[in-house]
Amino acid sequence: MSRAETVRRNARWALAQLVDASVAERLVIALAALVASLLLGGAIVLAAGHNPVTVVLFLIYGAIGTPGQVAFTLRKATMLVLAGVAVAIAFRANVFNIGVQGQLVVGGFATAMTILWLAPYLPAGGLAGLVLVACGLVAGVGGGAAYAALPGAMKAYADANEVVTTIMLNFIATGVLFVLVDGPLKDPEAAAPKTLNFPDYAGFPSLLGVSDSFSLVGLAIALAAVVVVYVVMTTTRFGYDLRTTGYQAAASAYSGVDPERTVVSTMVASGMVAGLAGAVYVVMVVGYFQDPGVFPTFGFDGIAVSLLAANNPLGAVPAGLLFGALSSGRQFVDVNLDVPKELIDGIVGLIVLFVATPELFRHLGRRAGLGGGEGPAGEEGEAVADGGEPVAGPADGDESDGEPGPRTADGDEPPDPDGPTRSDGGEPA
Amino acid sequence: MSETTPPAVRLENITKRFGDVVANDGVDFTLERGSVHALVGENGAGKTTLMNVLYGLYEPDGGTVYVDGEPRSFDSPHDAIDAGVGMIHQHFMLVDTMTVAQNVVLGHEPTSRGLVDRGTARERIHELCDAYGFEVDDYLDARVEDVGVGLQQRVEIVKTLYRGADVLVLDEPTAVLTPQEVEGLYRVMDELTAEGHSMVFITHKLEEAMTAADEITVLRDGRAVGTVDADATSQAELAQLMVGRDVLFETERTAHEPGDPVLEVEGLHASDSRDVDRVRGVDFTVREGEVFGIAGVEGNGQSELIEAITGLRPVDEGTVRFGGEEITDASRRRRIEAGIAYVPEDRHERGIVLDYSLVENALLGNQTLSPFASGQLIDWRAAREHAERIVEAYDVQPPNADTHARSFSGGNQQKFIVGREIEHDPELIVAAQPTRGVDVGSIEFIHERLLELRDEDRAVLLVSSKLDEVKELSDRLAVIYEGEFTDVVDPETVTDRELGLLMTGRRPAAVADGEASAGADELERGTRADGGER
Numbered sequence: 001m002s003r004a005e006t007v008r009r010n011a012r013w014a015l016a017q018l019v020d021a022s023v024a025e026r027l028v029i030a031l032a033a034l035v036a037s038l039l040l041g042g043a044i045v046l047a048a049g050h051n052p053v054t055v056v057l058f059l060i061y062g063a064i065g066t067p068g069q070v071a072f073t074l075r076k077a078t079m080l081v082l083a084g085v086a087v088a089i090a091f092r093a094n095v096f097n098i099g100v101q102g103q104l105v106v107g108g109f110a111t112a113m114t115i116l117w118l119a120p121y122l123p124a125g126g127l128a129g130l131v132l133v134a135c136g137l138v139a140g141v142g143g144g145a146a147y148a149a150l151p152g153a154m155k156a157y158a159d160a161n162e163v164v165t166t167i168m169l170n171f172i173a174t175g176v177l178f179v180l181v182d183g184p185l186k187d188p189e190a191a192a193p194k195t196l197n198f199p200d201y202a203g204f205p206s207l208l209g210v211s212d213s214f215s216l217v218g219l220a221i222a223l224a225a226v227v228v229v230y231v232v233m234t235t236t237r238f239g240y241d242l243r244t245t246g247y248q249a250a251a252s253a254y255s256g257v258d259p260e261r262t263v264v265s266t267m268v269a270s271g272m273v274a275g276l277a278g279a280v281y282v283v284m285v286v287g288y289f290q291d292p293g294v295f296p297t298f299g300f301d302g303i304a305v306s307l308l309a310a311n312n313p314l315g316a317v318p319a320g321l322l323f324g325a326l327s328s329g330r331q332f333v334d335v336n337l338d339v340p341k342e343l344i345d346g347i348v349g350l351i352v353l354f355v356a357t358p359e360l361f362r363h364l365g366r367r368a369g370l371g372g373g374e375g376p377a378g379e380e381g382e383a384v385a386d387g388g389e390p391v392a393g394p395a396d397g398d399e400s401d402g403e404p405g406p407r408t409a410d411g412d413e414p415p416d417p418d419g420p421t422r423s424d425g426g427e428p429a
Numbered sequence: 430m431s432e433t434t435p436p437a438v439r440l441e442n443i444t445k446r447f448g449d450v451v452a453n454d455g456v457d458f459t460l461e462r463g464s465v466h467a468l469v470g471e472n473g474a475g476k477t478t479l480m481n482v483l484y485g486l487y488e489p490d491g492g493t494v495y496v497d498g499e500p501r502s503f504d505s506p507h508d509a510i511d512a513g514v515g516m517i518h519q520h521f522m523l524v525d526t527m528t529v530a531q532n533v534v535l536g537h538e539p540t541s542r543g544l545v546d547r548g549t550a551r552e553r554i555h556e557l558c559d560a561y562g563f564e565v566d567d568y569l570d571a572r573v574e575d576v577g578v579g580l581q582q583r584v585e586i587v588k589t590l591y592r593g594a595d596v597l598v599l600d601e602p603t604a605v606l607t608p609q610e611v612e613g614l615y616r617v618m619d620e621l622t623a624e625g626h627s628m629v630f631i632t633h634k635l636e637e638a639m640t641a642a643d644e645i646t647v648l649r650d651g652r653a654v655g656t657v658d659a660d661a662t663s664q665a666e667l668a669q670l671m672v673g674r675d676v677l678f679e680t681e682r683t684a685h686e687p688g689d690p691v692l693e694v695e696g697l698h699a700s701d702s703r704d705v706d707r708v709r710g711v712d713f714t715v716r717e718g719e720v721f722g723i724a725g726v727e728g729n730g731q732s733e734l735i736e737a738i739t740g741l742r743p744v745d746e747g748t749v750r751f752g753g754e755e756i757t758d759a760s761r762r763r764r765i766e767a768g769i770a771y772v773p774e775d776r777h778e779r780g781i782v783l784d785y786s787l788v789e790n791a792l793l794g795n796q797t798l799s800p801f802a803s804g805q806l807i808d809w810r811a812a813r814e815h816a817e818r819i820v821e822a823y824d825v826q827p828p829n830a831d832t833h834a835r836s837f838s839g840g841n842q843q844k845f846i847v848g849r850e851i852e853h854d855p856e857l858i859v860a861a862q863p864t865r866g867v868d869v870g871s872i873e874f875i876h877e878r879l880l881e882l883r884d885e886d887r888a889v890l891l892v893s894s895k896l897d898e899v900k901e902l903s904d905r906l907a908v909i910y911e912g913e914f915t916d917v918v919d920p921e922t923v924t925d926r927e928l929g930l931l932m933t934g935r936r937p938a939a940v941a942d943g944e945a946s947a948g949a950d951e952l953e954r955g956t957r958a959d960g961g962e963r
Binding site for chain 1: 504741760761762765766771773775778779780781782783784785789792793794795796797802805806807809
């Protein structure tokens with residue numbers, strides 16, 4: 001029992017430290033976690049009979065080794081940042097939008113249809129491309145918003161759990177759109193289900209010239225979305241109401257916020273960004289609309305990005321970059337080294353786990369009211385109990401066993417060699 | 430320790446703090462073997478905290494827990510159960526989708542060769558049910574979500590007994606039960622005490638304490654203010670103990686002629702979240718320059734009444750008019766904008782966002798009002814100035830508007846909320862328990878502010894379970910009992926004894942009788958028959 005007690009106290013102390021960590025400290029922790037996970041991953045690679053140095057170097061090279069690889073990383077990161085922000089908006093209000101994937105697909109579809117329908121009416125050329133892309137982006141935002149408004153309204157006015165409805169709507173979007181791109185909207189020339197290609201001029205200018213499927217314009221749109229969402233969250237009534245609802249729904253209602261409307265508008269805002277992600281994907285990456293079943297699962301990866309970013313839109317940028325780098329590094333190792341894919345996936349998983357865990361515990365600690373000397377488990381209160389309590393009953397012996405705890409209150413008490421026996425003495429004879 | 434059998438549980442000088450808040454302040458409590466000891470007090474008086482200390486959920490900052498005369502320190506509920514102390518929480522800790530039998534043995538399953546031994550489990554549950562006459566037996570294979578609340582509670586009790594509990598702590602066990610189920614619970618409690626079990630019965634309903642308990646300890650503001658024999662007390666005495674009668678100071682109060690009606694409530698009905706009718710036809714008017722007080726033991730419909738008035742709860746029946754205009758169905762936002770300020774009783778839930786700084790909290794409820802917002806944009810500078818003004822004028826400590834609300838003591842949070850609501854420049858302020866958990870100096874300050882508002886011809890609706898507070902501040906004082914006003918009295922002339930009787934449901938005529946004849950005391954004593962009817 002005394003051992004369990006020590007473990008419990010150490011854990012509390014560590015959590016409190018994490019909660020109080022500064023941004024710089026957190027970055028150092030994240031880097032240390034990255035290094036530790038690479039070391040552990042290397043050991044696993046070694047145990048599996050491969051050269052760990054090669055694998056780790058290829059992983060890094062694949063992420064940032066050449067301009068092409070950087071572009072690949074940034075392309076993934078662009079999508080992940082957008083999807084992560086979409087998730088973060090909803091999570092911030094305690095609305096669990098698991099349907100970002102579906103909203104992204106619907107947004108991409110709306111973008112593609114708008115561009116394909118409008119293109120014949122405009123004279124080919126750069127100006128037409130600009131108009132097409134602009135209209136396409138707007139349509140994508142609208143499509144995502146509309147598809148998110150549906151589960152939002154169902155939650156607000158019919159008490160339908162958004163987790164369930166958004167997951168179901170993901171399937172519906174994928175299924176219905178597959179039927180469309182495999183039937184009436186199918187490119188007759190193509191073998192796979194896809195629409196016609198967009199005109200060449202309807203796309204983002206590459207600017208860097210290293211990749212056809214990445215453009216700085218796309219990255220700029222993602223970063224602009226981050227800034228806009230951040231500004232809306234912090235300086236507008238809507239953002240304030242949304243955050244208040246997420247923190248304390250009762251306080252939000254007290255302040256005059258209509259909880260139903262907030263749920264719907266939160267979902268709409270989240271769906272707008274998801275739709276934008278879909279629009280950027282079809283315009284920047286593919287240039288047509290394809291079988292939604294083979295869309296990359298940015299909407300789900302965005303959940304991980306958002307959680308790693310603590311649902312903070314600004315945090316989605318580093319989180320998206322990390323996930324993007326891991327994704328392209330993994331792919332590079334897979335193509336170039338004779339190492340099982342599963343092994344690489346496992347190592348990438350380790351990295352995410354290591355980087356995410358401190359942040360996760362930090363949130364757990366804050367939820368438990370640790371840190372800052374606050375809450376039921378606050379250190380100050382206990383220190384008083386240990387230090388200021390003159391009566392040393394048998395039970396007190398339990399607390400000061402031989403193991404040095406990190407808490408000063410424990411350290412102040414002399415080590416008690418009789419600890420175990422005295423703890424036995426505490427049981428009724 | 431004496432030679433005789435030690436009490437089942439003895440808590441000695443228990444102190445428990447949360448940050449600056451003292452939830453238990455040197456509490457002594459003794460539970461005799463084979464008896465029921467009720468722990469009564471207002472919400473927030475420290476009842477549940479005290480029992481969580483006993484149950485190993487909280488570590489006390491001071492004091493000692495004795496079980497069977499042995500000093501003990503529990504690190505977790507698990508240790509407490511091993512020592513024979515079990516707790517039945519207000520919200521049942523059952524797995525809805527598992528059967529009754531599975532729930533009973535959960536975590537303590539008898540095993541044979543590593544597998545759950547269902548036969549033995551059932552046998553042992555049968556034995557328990559036989560011993561205490563529980564009808565749980567017939568439902569062993571029913572899923573918990575399919576059985577009634579009363580039975581679920583019985584399952585909790587059987588589960589606790591199954592784990593070998595000798596001492597049972599029941600936290601507000603009647604809150605979820607129908608009157609018939611309450612009767613059933615009393616019978617179970619009788620049988621358990623007859624078998625030598627001891628029980629702590631946490632409640633804030635006085636008649637229940639008097640009916641079910643042998644002894645009653647009253648907690649107020651974290652201190653044990655008295656332990657009485659259930660047979661030798663009256664509800665009025667308990668009510669007085671609970672709400673306190675120590676008038677600490679006198680606030681200057683000038684005569685003031687009230688003006689036009691501001692708030693008019695007619696035939697108001699409202700129900701709680703479980704659809705139980707809690708406000709049953711209330712009529713009153715609050716006029717300009719008047720403090721209208723509502724006194725009563727907590728849980729008699731006060732919360733639902735003020736929430737219906739402030740727009741947080743739908744009105745089932747009746748009308749609410751504000752400044753002559755009907756607002757019965759108006760949104761909360763419209764009422765705020767019309768000039769109804771509200772100090773909610775539940776500050777951690779509603780009044781303040783704990784993860785926001787005071788600057789962000791200064792905006793709470795003001796987010797559509799000038800100068801804090803123009804259109805959608807928030808003017809954070811105006812919010813900051815507002816927060817700093819409140820911090821300064823209401824002496825919020827520490828005086829730093831950027832600090833998160835969570836870090837402030839309850840009293841300072843409350844001062845901030847009161848300040849924010851008064852600075853709304855309201856036509857009407859609804860103040861519910863405005864000084865709960867607030868230190869003496871701040872109480873005086875808040876009282877003075879409320880009276881200043883009244884002197885500026887604003888209307889004040891004050892709800893408090895502190896008798897001295899409502900008596901001192903109110904120009905007219907209504908007493909609420911089970912969702913109805915028993916009387917509206919002049920706070921200058923009414924006696925505490927009269928108020929005590931009105932608060933327990935005696936109508937004015939009976940109160941007059943009670944004053945006249947000593948025999949009325951007999952009526953007040955709870956008897957088992959009385960308890961069942963309520």
